[in-house]
Amino acid sequence: MTDIQTFLKQNEDKELLRFSTAGSVDDGKSTLIGRLLADSKNIYEDHLASLKELSRKDEAPDLALLLDGLKAEREQGITIDVAYRYFSTPRRKFIIADTPGHEQYTRNMATGASGANLAIVLVDARNGVLTQTRRHAFITSLLGIQHLVVAVNKMDMVDFSEAVFDEIRRVFLDYAAKLNVSDIRLVPVSALLGDNVVEKSGRMPWYHGQTVLDILEDVQFLTDRNLVDLRFPVQYVIRPHQNARYYAGSVLSGVVRPGDEVLIMPGQNRTRVKSVSSFDGDLEEAYPPMSVSLQLEDEVDVSRGDMIVHPKNLPHVDRRFEAMMVWMGEAPMDPSRHYLIKQTTQTARVSIDHVDYRIDVDTLHKVDVSRLALNDIGRVALTSNRPLFHDAYQNNRLTGSFILVDYLTNHTVAAGMIIDRLPEDRVPMDVDAGSEPRASTSKRASLVNPDRRIARYGQKPCTIWITGLVGSGKSAVTFGLEEALYEEGYSVVVLDSSVVRSGLSRDLGFSAADQAENLRRVAECARVLNDAGLIVVASFISPSAEGRRQVAERIGTDRYVEVFVDASLDWCRKHDTTGCYAKSDRGLLRNLAGVDYPYEKPRDPAVKVASETDPVDRSVSRVVAVLKEKGYLLTIPPAP
Amino acid sequence: MPRYSISHLMQLEAESIHVMREVAAEFERPVMLYSVGKDSSVMLHLARKAFYPQKLPFPLMHVDTGYKFEEMYDFRRRMAEEYEADLIVYRNEEAIAEGANPYDLGTQRCCGLLKTQALLDGLREGRFDAALGGARREEEKSRAKERFFSFRDRFGQWDPKNQRPELWNLYNCRVGQEESIRVFPLSNWTELDIWMYIHRENIPVVPLYFAREREVVVRGEQLIPVEGQARVLPGETPRSMVCRFRTLGCSPCTGAVKSSANSVEEIIEEMMVERISERSTRIIDHDQEGSMELKKREGYF
Numbered sequence: 001m002t003d004i005q006t007f008l009k010q011n012e013d014k015e016l017l018r019f020s021t022a023g024s025v026d027d028g029k030s031t032l033i034g035r036l037l038a039d040s041k042n043i044y045e046d047h048l049a050s051l052k053e054l055s056r057k058d059e060a061p062d063l064a065l066l067l068d069g070l071k072a073e074r075e076q077g078i079t080i081d082v083a084y085r086y087f088s089t090p091r092r093k094f095i096i097a098d099t100p101g102h103e104q105y106t107r108n109m110a111t112g113a114s115g116a117n118l119a120i121v122l123v124d125a126r127n128g129v130l131t132q133t134r135r136h137a138f139i140t141s142l143l144g145i146q147h148l149v150v151a152v153n154k155m156d157m158v159d160f161s162e163a164v165f166d167e168i169r170r171v172f173l174d175y176a177a178k179l180n181v182s183d184i185r186l187v188p189v190s191a192l193l194g195d196n197v198v199e200k201s202g203r204m205p206w207y208h209g210q211t212v213l214d215i216l217e218d219v220q221f222l223t224d225r226n227l228v229d230l231r232f233p234v235q236y237v238i239r240p241h242q243n244a245r246y247y248a249g250s251v252l253s254g255v256v257r258p259g260d261e262v263l264i265m266p267g268q269n270r271t272r273v274k275s276v277s278s279f280d281g282d283l284e285e286a287y288p289p290m291s292v293s294l295q296l297e298d299e300v301d302v303s304r305g306d307m308i309v310h311p312k313n314l315p316h317v318d319r320r321f322e323a324m325m326v327w328m329g330e331a332p333m334d335p336s337r338h339y340l341i342k343q344t345t346q347t348a349r350v351s352i353d354h355v356d357y358r359i360d361v362d363t364l365h366k367v368d369v370s371r372l373a374l375n376d377i378g379r380v381a382l383t384s385n386r387p388l389f390h391d392a393y394q395n396n397r398l399t400g401s402f403i404l405v406d407y408l409t410n411h412t413v414a415a416g417m418i419i420d421r422l423p424e425d426r427v428p429m430d431v432d433a434g435s436e437p438r439a440s441t442s443k444r445a446s447l448v449n450p451d452r453r454i455a456r457y458g459q460k461p462c463t464i465w466i467t468g469l470v471g472s473g474k475s476a477v478t479f480g481l482e483e484a485l486y487e488e489g490y491s492v493v494v495l496d497s498s499v500v501r502s503g504l505s506r507d508l509g510f511s512a513a514d515q516a517e518n519l520r521r522v523a524e525c526a527r528v529l530n531d532a533g534l535i536v537v538a539s540f541i542s543p544s545a546e547g548r549r550q551v552a553e554r555i556g557t558d559r560y561v562e563v564f565v566d567a568s569l570d571w572c573r574k575h576d577t578t579g580c581y582a583k584s585d586r587g588l589l590r591n592l593a594g595v596d597y598p599y600e601k602p603r604d605p606a607v608k609v610a611s612e613t614d615p616v617d618r619s620v621s622r623v624v625a626v627l628k629e630k631g632y633l634l635t636i637p638p639a640p
Numbered sequence: 641m642p643r644y645s646i647s648h649l650m651q652l653e654a655e656s657i658h659v660m661r662e663v664a665a666e667f668e669r670p671v672m673l674y675s676v677g678k679d680s681s682v683m684l685h686l687a688r689k690a691f692y693p694q695k696l697p698f699p700l701m702h703v704d705t706g707y708k709f710e711e712m713y714d715f716r717r718r719m720a721e722e723y724e725a726d727l728i729v730y731r732n733e734e735a736i737a738e739g740a741n742p743y744d745l746g747t748q749r750c751c752g753l754l755k756t757q758a759l760l761d762g763l764r765e766g767r768f769d770a771a772l773g774g775a776r777r778e779e780e781k782s783r784a785k786e787r788f789f790s791f792r793d794r795f796g797q798w799d800p801k802n803q804r805p806e807l808w809n810l811y812n813c814r815v816g817q818e819e820s821i822r823v824f825p826l827s828n829w830t831e832l833d834i835w836m837y838i839h840r841e842n843i844p845v846v847p848l849y850f851a852r853e854r855e856v857v858v859r860g861e862q863l864i865p866v867e868g869q870a871r872v873l874p875g876e877t878p879r880s881m882v883c884r885f886r887t888l889g890c891s892p893c894t895g896a897v898k899s900s901a902n903s904v905e906e907i908i909e910e911m912m913v914e915r916i917s918e919r920s921t922r923i924i925d926h927d928q929e930g931s932m933e934l935k936k937r938e939g940y941f
Contacts, residue, residue: 016648
C-alpha cells in the first residue's frame with residue numbers, strides 16, 4: 001500500500017468526539033482552543049498570515065483571534081454565541097462547541113453542551129473557582145455530560161505553583177460532589193505558553209496526569225451510549241411505490257435487527273422488522289446514531305411521530321411529566337399560555353402546570369418562583385395535549401430532551417430535560433382535557449332506535465360547528481341558521497359561549513387547559529343532543545385545529561359539519577360588540593385569538609362564509625343547502 | 641474497530657441524513673441549492689441515501705450567473721439525469737442582459753446582482769420555505785456560528801445576533817409567511833472530510849478539480865484561467881500551467897492552484913501537505929475584512 005492509501009484507511013476509521021468549552025471572557029478560553037489547533041498543526045498557513053495582520057501587537061500571533069467569528073464580536077472583544085471549530089489528530093476528529101462564559105449566556109452554554117460528550121471548563125489560576133466556574137460545571141452536569149476537564153489556566157502567572165493548583169482542586173471538587181458527573185479531571189495549563197495543552201510541561205513536574213489533548217484522545221465515551229433500549233422515532237415515511245413503505249429515522253438508542261418483534265407506539269400494533277435498509281444494501285443491525293429505514297412485516301399504520309420499540313422495553317407514555325428547563329426566550333415564561341413542544345419527531349401542544357423551583361446555580365439552592373425568565377434554570381411540571389413517548393434524560397439524552405417553541409413568534413424559548421416522574425399523588429389534579437374521546441357509537445341501552453328518531457324529526461342529527469374570530473359574525477350566522485331551520489320545520493338547539501359559560505362551565509377560567517375543558521364539555525353536550533335526534537348549532541371561536549379535531553371525534557366525524565366564518569382582523573375589530581379587542585389592547589385580556597393567540601384557519605370547512613362580502617341570509621342559505629346535500633335534512637311533510 | 645463503534649464519516653453522514661429528512665418532513669416547499677461543486681456533489685449523494693429508494697422529494701435549484709465553466713454546465717446536465725432530479729436553473733436575466741460583469745462592477749456588486757439577488761428572487765418565485773445549502777462551518781469565520789437551521793426574515797436576511805438556539809437533534813422548523821430557513825446539512829464537515837467521503841463513496845465531481853494544463857494569467861497570488869468570458873487585463877500574459885481548482889465559482893473570479901494532483905487520492909495527499917485553506921482562492925472573500933458576514937446578512941448563502 002502506498003502512504004496515501006495507508007493514510008486513508010487509518011483516517012476513515014477515526015472516532016468523532018464532540019466537546020464543549022466554556023470560560024469567562026478573560027480565562028483564556030480562545031487562547032486554549034487556538035493552542036490546541038496550532039499545536040496539533042491544524043491551523044492553515046493563510047489563516048495564520050491574516051491573523052498576524054489583525055493582531056494588535058507585532059509579537060506572537062494572538063491565537064484567540066482565530067475564533068471570534070463575527071464582526072460585532074470582534075469589535076467588542078468578546079465571543080457572544082456558540083462557534084464550532086474542527087480539528088483532528090491521527091486518532092480522532094474533534095468538533096468543538098465554543099461557548100461564551102458570560103452570565104447572561106447560559107442559553108448558549110446549554111446549547112453547546114447539548115450535543116457534547118465532554119466539556120472543558122476554564123479556570124483562571126489567579127482567580128480560582130468563581131461563580132461562573134460553578135455555573136459552567138452545573139450546566140455540564142445538567143446536560144448530562146459524563147466527562148469534565150477543568151483546565152486551570154494561566155499557571156505561568158502563579159509561578160506554576162502546586163499549592164495554588166491544589167487549593168483550586170479542593171474547592172472545585174467540594175462543589176462538584178453535589179453534581180452528577182462521573183469523570184472529572186483537573187489539568188494545570190498555560191494556554192499562552194503551551195504547557196500541558198498538547199505537550200507535557202517541564203515546568204510542573206509535580207503534575208503526573210495527562211495533557212488536555214491526551215485526555216481528548218483517550219477518553220472512553222462510546223460506552224456512554226445507550227445500546228439497550230431501542231428507540232426509533234419515525235421521522236419520515238418513504239413511499240417509493242404504492243405497496244412499499246420504508247420508515248426512515250435515526251436510531252436514538254438500542255439496537256435493531258431484521259426479525260425483531262417490535263411495537264409501534266402509540267397504536268400498540270405488533271409486527272416484526274422485515275429489513276433494516278440503506279442505500280448501501282440491507283444491514284444486519286443498526287445502532288446509534290445511524291440514520292436508516294425499516295421495513296415491517298405487516299401493513300400497519302405508521303406515521304411521523306410514532307415510535308418503534310421492542311415490546312418488552314417501553315418508554316414512558318404520558319401527557320404529564322416534569323423536567324429541568326433552561327429558559328432561553330427573551331420574554332419570560334407565561335404559565336397561562338400554550339407552547340409547542342418538539343420531542344423526538346413529535347410536535348405537540350403543552351401547557352405549564354406549575355414551576356416547582358428555580359435553581360440558584362451558584363449555591364445550588366432552590367428558590368420559589370412562579371415562572372422562569374431568560375437564563376433561569378428550574379424544575380417545571382407540564383401537560384401535553386397528546387401523550388409523549390419519553391425516557392428520563394438521565395437514561396436517554398435523545399428521548400428525554402425537548403424544546404419549547406412560542407408559536408406566536410416561532411422562537412425557541414426553552415430546552416428541557418425530562419426527569420423521573422413524581423408519584424401520582426403529587427401530579428396536579430387538573431382537568432383531563434385531551435384524553436381520548438369515547439366513540440359516539442358506543443352501545444346504548446335506549447329502546448328508541450335512532451332510525452325512529454330520524455323518522456319523527458325528519459332529520460339526521462348533526463352538529464354545525466361555527467368557528468371564527470371574535471366579531472367575525474359567527475352569532476349572526478348561528479342565529480340566522482337556527483331560525484331558518486326552525487322555520488323549515490327542523491328541530492334545532494344553539495350552544496354558544498354565553499349559554500355554556502353561564503352554567504355548564506361556570507367553574508372554568510380562561511387558561512389553556514380550562515379552554516380545552518370547556519370545548520370538551522360543549523362537544524359532550526352536542527353529542528348527547530345529537531343522540532337525542534336534535535340538530536345542534538354550536539358557535540365557538542375554537543382557534544386550534546387540534547381542538548376542533550378533538551371536538552369532531554367526540555361528536556362523531558360523520559355528524560360534524562364545520563363552518564368557517566372568515567373576516568380580517570381589522571374588520572372583526574370594527575364589528576366587535578363585546579369589547580374584547582379594546583380590553584386586549586389595554587392588556588386586560590390575554591390569549592385573544594388573532595391577537596396574542598394564533599387562530600388556525602380550518603383547512604377544509606364544509607362552508608366558508610366571507611362576512612365582509614356575503615350578506616348573512618345568503619350565507620345561511622348556503623349552509624342549509626350543504627346540509628341538504630349531505631343528507632342531514634330530509635324533506636319534511638307540511639305541518640298538519 | 642470495536643463492535644457498535646462508528647467512524648467519524650459515518651457519524652457525519654447520519655447527521656446530514658437526519659437533517660435532510662427533517663426538512664422533507666417539516667416543510668411544505670423545500671428546495672436544494674445545487675452549485676455543481678464538490679460539496680453539492682456530496683450533498684446530492686447524501687440526499688439520495690436519505691430517501692432511497694424514493695426519488696428526491698424536492699427540486700434542485702442552480703443559481704446560474706452565466707459565468708460558470710463549461711465543464712460545470714456539462715456536469716450539471718449529467719447529474720440531473722443520473723439522479724432523475726427536477727432541476728431549476730435560475731438567472732438574474734435582467735442583470736445578465738445589461739452585461740453585469742466583475743470587471744466593470746467589481747466583484748462585490750457583481751456577486752450581489754448575479755448571486756445574492758438571483759438567489760433571493762429564485763427562492764421567492766418558487767415560494768420555497770426551506771433551502772438546503774452545502775455551506776460548511778469550517779469554511780469561513782462567520783460561518784462557524786451558523787446554525788443547521790438558519791432563519792431568514794422575509795427579505796432573506798440573516799441576523800447573527802438573533803439566532804434560534806439549537807439543541808440536541810431537535811430543530812425548530814417553524815416559519816411565518818414569506819419567511820424561510822436555510823438548512824446546512826454539511827455544517828460539521830471539513831474539506832478533508834468531504835474528499836475522504838468522495839473517495840470512500842466514489843462520488844462523481846466536476847473534472848475541474850483535477851490537474852491538467854490550462855491557460856492562465858497570474859493575478860496577484862491567484863492563477864486566473866483564460867477561459868470563457870474571463871478577460872486578460874493590460875500587462876498580463878497568458879501562459880500554460882498545470883493546475884487545478886480547489887473551489888468552483890465563476891470563471892473570472894475563481895483562481896486555480898498550481899498542482900499536479902489528478903485523482904481524489906492525490907488531492908487528499910496534497911491537502912495534507914499544502915495547508916492553505918480553500919476559500920483563499922475565492923476573490924470575493926478578500927475584498928473586505930468581514931465581507932462574507934456582510935454578504936450573508938444580505939441574503940447570500
